[in-house]
Amino acid sequence: MSYQAYLDAIEKKTGKTPEELLSEAAARGFTPQSKAGDFATWLKDDYDVGRGHAMALFGVFKNGATISDKHVDSGGTHSDPSAELRLDGIDRR
Template identity: 45%
Template sequence: MSFQGYLKTIKTKTGKGPEDFRQLAREKGFTSEGVLKSEVKAGEITKWLAEDFSLGQGHAMAIYALLKGTKNENSD
């Protein structure tokens, strides 16, 4: 699945897009000034997304990549 495919499926399943998850991550204390805090690990993000949104590993890792800055809304 392409990165855009992951984002589309996440939006369909949760009703939330990348900016929504960035805001939620800020509220949870995972990010600071738009950057994922260095002490926040992928496992914390995937656990949060599984518990709160029932996202599987692949979809949660797509959100992690967004928060980490390795991918963005225009990535393939």
């Protein structure tokens, strides 16, 4: 599963774009220095998001929307089309 696919799955499950969830996380007091486990617990408790998916969103929260180009157009199962993740929602593509 690509990084973008994780974010898209979170949006489909929660009805909120990654951008909206990241804003909500900040409003709840999370920072990039917060513990990933606390972030994952919040997403599990409020949205029933699994740990792997929560960790993907936390990675964006902590490091931003630019990912390593290691898997960009690699053709593998983790291949992403771009090093820039889309956080504005599936419908905006």
